[in-house]
Amino acid sequence: MTSLRKILLLVLASSCLAIPVSAQEQTGMAVSRADASFGTVRREISIDELGFRRGLEFTGFGGSQTLYFPIPETGLLSATLKLRLRSGSAFRSRRSVQIRIADSIATTRALSQQDEEMAIELAVDLTTVEGRFLEVTIAYSGAVTEDRCLDERVSGDFVAVLPDSGLSLELAPAAIADVRSVLALMPQDVTILAPGEALTETESAAILRIASMLLARNASVSYATYERGGLEEVSPGRDWAEGRIIVATGVDAPANPEDGTSTVSVFDTADGPALLVDGSDPAPGAAFLASRWEALASASRLSVETVTESRPEGTDLSFADLGMNLATQSLVDRAVFDVGFKATNLPAGMQPARLDLDLAIGDDFEETNATIAAFMNGSLLATTVTPGAVPATLSATIPTGLFHQANSIRVVVQRQPLTGDCANPPQSFPVLLLPSSSLSLREGNARPRDFFELTSAFGNGVTIFLARETDDRTVLWPGLARIVADLVPPAAAVDVRFGLPAENETQPFILVSPTLPEAISAPVRLDAGRILVTGPGDTTLLDADGLTRQGLAEIVHTSETTGLWIHPGSDGLAAGPGTAGLDRGNVAFLEQGAVTFAFSTERDRLVEVIYPERTSYLALARQYRPWLIGAGWLILTVVFVLGLSRYYRRRSG
Incomplete structure (x- = not known):
């Protein structure tokens, strides 16, 4: 490297x-x-831009959050921190909020019991600013009484930092x-x-x-x-x-x-x-x-002239390689680490097979064991119990069906504090999810069956074919850019061509076109007329005729490679609220850039695609399957009864 x-x-x-x-x-x-x-130039950077879309919230008389605002290395004339707070408490208490800028205490403000809104404006001392980020820490603390004995579960307090809070910069x-x-x-x-x-x-x-x-x-x-x-x-x-x-x-x-x-x-x-x-x-x-x-x-x-970027390789990928934020936390009774990764972060052709966690936990003078639990995408993978002061490890196999396009990992560390009476308040100990924690990888499916598996196929580059009929960029660009962001790794080469892929196309591709060449196989075709998607009990889930308004995305195959076909429709790729990416399934219907309905024709047995205008004998058999089964049993019963009656007539004769 x-x-x-x-x-x-x-x-x-x-x-x-x-x-x-x-x-x-x-x-x-x-x-x-x-x-x-x-x-x-004046630049206002809100904490919403930093990823805290709903602002920050603290409760239980404690909590802190460190924010990193981007700043220039030179030419910064002034910087002002502007915070809007909202707070309240159900009981009489003593509470305060402390602001640290560049690792120095800037101010401390007392909070009243009543619901209130507060504006804090602090000028930043530019002599303390270094590097390309300004570190701002907001810490909240409080107590109900002067006694040290406190159960934060019944405190009824909160402090919220509103999302329009931020940093105002004056730039030369x-x-x-x-x-x-x-x-x-x-x-x-x-x-x-x-x-x-x-x-x-x-x-x-x-x-x-x-x-x-x-x-x-x-x-x-x-x-x-x-x-x-x-x-x-x-x-x-x-x-x-x-x-x-x-x-x-x-x-x-x-x-x-x-x-x-x-x-x-x-x-x-x-x-x-x-x-x-x-x-x-x-x-x-x-x-x-x-x-x-x-x-x-x-x-x-x-x-x-050209850009070449190295891609991750090998069968093990550490959390450091994935760029995960692993700040040290204080463990009193519970510490939670939330990290995540996307399929686009993995090497081409690879999928996660095992999660290996390494943790450092501070020693508890009361010699109380800590319980570690690992979750992925909301599902519990494994737990273990470990004492403090020794490195802790936890490994778990990742089930195949648990991997998605965007994945979250949660590690929960719990320890029961033995506080005795009020003279011995709970003591916190440091705990860190180490960057040596890793994902062990395996080879993915050579033939993608779900949308997120296309990321592996696109890892070494993708060709995007655009039909001239889809040149309306107000309809095309918003949704297509989201699909590229979700499915194409950042280091992969992206090439755009006008027209349709060849019948023997060998490179993975994305095709945006109202039509699909006949040589390319697809689970759902639009050249067969009206499309009827049915669910359990022949319930109609979708009745579409040519998809003039809705969009369609599906995994398609040539004899040599795999691709993604997108039928844009009139507004299928136009960005709208709640835009969702492609994840599970190999067929998805789109409306205003959002997936309205997705399913797999290879796994799902409750969803069927029928072409009423091009009904085949097989389609008729599927449509009238209950009647055909009943008729078959009736015929077999009649044949059986007739056979028995003939047998008894011969014996009696």
Whole structure:
């Protein structure tokens, strides 16, 4: 890994990271930017953007949470922490909340018994700020009385940090002068701008790669267009509330020395700093932004020819390799570790087979054993009992049916405190889920049977075929970008082509088209007319005719490879509220980007697909199976009775 990193650093230093150039050189038509008119930019970073969509909540007279706000390394003029709190208590108590900034106590505030809302505004001392993140810790504590004896189960107290709380930054031009800083500080709401006319294959690949990268980072992505030749750089506004990434080729691209070169540069708009991805082939620039090497983009403009990113290999993958956050916790009676991973984090062709946990638990002077329980996706895998002061291990086999596209692991450590009387309050001890914990892997199914298994097939790259009939990007891009983010690993190459795959296609593919070539086998076909999906008792679950509005996604196969066919419908891929990804099953019906109904034609026995307009003898037999079974028994009974009567007549005669 060290040698690979050195090579990549040398390559990027010699050929990728160019010196800063003027705006005129970046776009070929932008107005020149004067530093005097550039001004400052205000950026509001809420804790909602950090992943705490519902804010923070503490109860039981205790709790803390550390937040990490992104900040620039240079050019930070001021930073103000703005918190909105809501608190209350059912009983009289003494409660307080403490705020620590950069590992120093900034303030402590008392909380009253009555329900109240409180606003806390603290100026950050910039002399204590280091690195690219600002550490803010919110700690809550309290007690009912002055006595130390307390049962927190009946406290009836709470403190909530509302999701619009956050950090307000005042940024100088130097703070947003390079690609890395603009991408790190970009707001959660991002608009991707592309030329208004028909897109090229390389532009489409760049848009999909950028959109899937943003969605994987939990950003909210929208799409807009501009007229070719209409890009013009302006002085940014004061408030930076929306991020923008512009994809351009042709007349909007600068003259590149060689075909296939992509450039990524900082571009100033009226809504704040933006990133411009252009060149004769913008796809490599988009792939660079989606890779981990974007942290090296410390210039205002860089040129990219190709991006190669190493993928995890082997049959064991540690939690450190998966990038899991494993902070130390304090164990009084219960400590919980919640971590997760996606199928896209695993090596190509591999699936998890066993979970191996390593924990370090502080010694309890009362010599009380600790109980460790491991859960995956809500199901209990294994438990064990261990004393403190020794490394604890726990291994469990992962059932095949428990693995999904997105997976959660919960490790619960419990210890019964022996406190005696009120003179001996419960004592906390440190516990840590070690990064050496790992997933043991096995080879996945060579022939994917569920959508999430396509991730293994797409691990070494995927070709996305787009039919010209699906060029309505308002319908296509939102849902398709979500599917790419869910099923295509970040390190996998993404290629876009217009048209249909060949009958003997050998590379895994995603096909977006209203029609499917006859040579490609699919569990559900649309060229057979009306589709009737029935459940138990012949209950009609879906009655569709050509899927003019709904979308359809299903796993398809050629003689050489596996693919995903997406029939977009009129709004099947348009993003809507509650957008859901593809997970279990090999057939899914879509509506506004969400899976409305998914099933497996290989496992499910309660769901049947019938084509009423193309009824075969087998379909008729399935439809009238109860009547046919009854008729068969009746015929057998009649034959049996007639045979007996003939037998007795012969004996009597």
